[in-house]
Amino acid sequence: MPFDASSQKTAQFVAYVCTDQGAAVARTVVERTGGDNAALHGGGLSGAARLCADTPVAQVLLTEIGSIPVDMACECVTEIRRTGADVIVLGEQTDINTYRALRKAGALEYFTFPVSADDILSVQRDEPVEVAAAPAAPTLSPSIAIVGSNGGVGASLLAQNLAFYASDPKGANTRTALLDADLMFGSQAIDLDRDETPGLFEALKAPDRVDNTFMGATMDHFSDHLSIYSHQIRVGQDARSYEAGMPRLFAALRTEFDAVVTDLPRNALMQNPDLAEHIDALVLVVPAGFSGVNAASRLVERLKVQAPALRILPVLSELRRDAALTRKDVATTVGHDVVATLPRSDAGLLRAHRAARPFIESQPRSPYATAVRTIWKAANTKAKPDSPAARPSLVKRIFG
Numbered sequence: 342m343p344f345d346a347s348s349q350k351t352a353q354f355v356a357y358v359c360t361d362q363g364a365a366v367a368r369t370v371v372e373r374t375g376g377d378n379a380a381l382h383g384g385g386l387s388g389a390a391r392l393c394a395d396t397p398v399a400q401v402l403l404t405e406i407g408s409i410p411v412d413m414a415c416e417c418v419t420e421i422r423r424t425g426a427d428v429i430v431l432g433e434q435t436d437i438n439t440y441r442a443l444r445k446a447g448a449l450e451y452f453t454f455p456v457s458a459d460d461i462l463s464v465q466r467d468e469p470v471e472v473a474a475a476p477a478a479p480t481l482s483p484s485i486a487i488v489g490s491n492g493g494v495g496a497s498l499l500a501q502n503l504a505f506y507a508s509d510p511k512g513a514n515t516r517t518a519l520l521d522a523d524l525m526f527g528s529q530a531i532d533l534d535r536d537e538t539p540g541l542f543e544a545l546k547a548p549d550r551v552d553n554t555f556m557g558a559t560m561d562h563f564s565d566h567l568s569i570y571s572h573q574i575r576v577g578q579d580a581r582s583y584e585a586g587m588p589r590l591f592a593a594l595r596t597e598f599d600a601v602v603t604d605l606p607r608n609a610l611m612q613n614p615d616l617a618e619h620i621d622a623l624v625l626v627v628p629a630g631f632s633g634v635n636a637a638s639r640l641v642e643r644l645k646v647q648a649p650a651l652r653i654l655p656v657l658s659e660l661r662r663d664a665a666l667t668r669k670d671v672a673t674t675v676g677h678d679v680v681a682t683l684p685r686s687d688a689g690l691l692r693a694h695r696a697a698r699p700f701i702e703s704q705p706r707s708p709y710a711t712a713v714r715t716i717w718k719a720a721n722t723k724a725k726p727d728s729p730a731a732r733p734s735l736v737k738r739i740f741g
Contacts, residue, residue, distance in 0.1 A: 355399035357392075359385035362454055363405040363431050369458040370403060385409070386430060390417035393424060401449070403461065406432035411439050415446035422447035429464065431456060438550065445552060481595040485720045486522075486603040487624045488610060490637035495660040495683055496626040497521075497528055498690075498700070500604035502713050503624075505699035507600045508567035513717060515599035518560070521571035522587060523606045524580040530571035534697035535561050541570040542578070548589035553597050568598070584613055591619035607640060617648030622720040625655045626683070627671055630663020634674045641675055654719055656712075657682045680719040681712040 354374050356367035364381065371380045380399070382388065385407040393402065402421055406414050414430070421428050427449040432439070435453050443451045450464045487503065489496030504519035506512040521527035521541075530537045540559020544551045560568040574580045587609070594601045603620070610616055617623075623644070627637040637655065644651055655675050657668050659682060672679045686700065686709045693700040701710040 353380070353399050354401050354403050355380045355382070356403040357382045357384050357386065357389035358403075358405040358431075359383060359388075359407040360405060366431070366456060366458055366461070367403050367405075370461050373458060373462065386414055386417045389428075390420045393421055393426065399426060401427045401429060403429050404431070406430055406434065406443075411442050415442050418443060418446040418448045429461060441552065441554065442550065445550075481592070482599050482601060483721055484591060484595055484601045484603070484619055484621050485624060486605040486610075486616075486620045486622075487626065488605050488607050488640070489626045490607070490640060491628060491633045491661075493661060494626045494628045494633065494658040497523075497532070497604050499624065499626060499656070499683065499713070499716070500602055501529060501532065502699045502701045502709075503717060504567060504569075504602040506701055506710075506713050506717055507602060508564060509702075510566070511705070512714075513600070515566065517567050517600045517602060518556075518594045518598040519563075519567060519569045519571075520590075520594060520601060520603040521569070522603050522609055524572070524574050524583055524609075525606075527571050527573055527604065529569060529604060530561065532694070532697065533563065533569075533699075535563065535569065535571075537572045538570050539572055541572045542583055544570070544590050544593075545583040545586035548586045548593060551590065551593040556593070556597060581612075584609060587613060588615045588619055591616070595619070607636075611640075611643065614647040617644065617651050620648075620651060622652045622654055624716060624720060625653055625675070626658050627655055627675065627679075628658050628661040628663050629666040629671065630661065631666075633661075633663060634666060634671055637671075637675050641677070652720075653677050654680045654716065656680060656716060659683060659685050681715040683712050684708045 353376055354371050356371060358364045358367050358381070367381060368378070371377070384392070386404040387407070387409050389402050389404045411434070418428050418430065428447065430443055430448050430451045431454065432451070433454055440451050452460060485503065487496050487500040500519065504517050507515050508517035519529060521529040538559060538561050543559065544555070556568065560570055562568050591601065605616070625637055625640065627633050641653060644653065655671065655677050657671055657679050668679050668682060686704070686707060689704045689707060689709070690700055693703055696703070701707070701713055704710055
């Protein structure tokens with residue numbers, strides 16, 4: 342409802358300005374809402390935050406950003422909002438990033454000069470705000486990461502097809518984000534013959550700025566339900582500096598999408614253990630060979646220490662025959678039941694790769710597609726804890 346001082350005595354303005362231009366428009370607003378000069382103060386937005394940190398002095402604070410940095414202005418808005426008062430901000434900054442940041446921090450509106458009293462008084466607002474407790478944390482959608490114990494076992498291929506199944510109307514039919522977290526050699530965009538998404542690196546550098554509008558503009562929208570982030574590092578860029586923003590990017594994606602599927606290289610997981618906190622299920626793709634099983638076993642042991650609550654779902658890949666170890670041997674060594682086996686499908690995969698499309702799109706009834714559906718179900722089903730192995734693992738029997 343527009344501001345109307347006659348209908349509610351508490352619907353009044355107090356202004357904190359720092360320029361003559363801001364004072365002129367604030368004086369008109371205050372007068373038209375039944376106030377007087379006592380409602381006009383200096384100090385701008387930062388002064389309002391200092392003086393109004395405990396209780397709301399008015400229903401609406403009209404403030405001026407002045408010359409303070411945008412991040413400080415956002416902190417001031419957040420502090421004022423905690424008192425229950427609404428905040429309208431005026432300023433000279435005309436860029437869209439300033440507007441988005443202030444609105445995300447809780448500002449009712451942001452106006453750039455010149456602005457009229459009519460503009461300010463026409464702002465729509467909710468019913469009078471009472472001092473409220475801290476808002477509940479948003480519900481986060483399922484997050485599934487796919488990691489290969491070795492290279493060349495089909496982990497990226499599985500991530501691509503799992504994301505497609507999750508988003509397909511004939512599959513899980515959920516709004517899905519496919520995150521290619523391999524910043525060095527990530528291939529999701531290339532394998533699907535799509536343009537890479539440089540916005541991924543912008544998101545990693547400033548994850549707090551990522552919202553639905555940002556993702557809509559910077560992700561590649563493969564279909565109505567599937568959006569992709571995939572971009573490789575360029576010469577002169579440091580992958581480690583970008584990886585530091587990955588945990589907060591996970592949180593943003595999980596808030597905006599119904600499911601997040603991540604193609605995650607094992608080195609990134611080991612070097613950034615905080616990532617495990619943002620993963621509900623880790624699908625570990627293991628080949629049927631001694632080196633692959635050994636690597637998977639070491640990875641699991643490391644994760645037991647770094648992320649003991651993380652659900653690990655081993656998947657046996659037949660893409661590489663190696664020593665042709667059995668599913669039972671792999672499960673015994675890794676210490677978790679194998680949830681599915683990815684069969685070789687050379688002819689079908691060749692056609693899918695040439696068409697730059699997910700394999701299960703062209704072969705929805707193939708054994709590989711069946712395995713993908715099984716993995717999706719296992720990743721989204723809370724499982725009972727695995728029982729300890731009854732005998733020494735295969736790696737210990739072979740190497741120990």
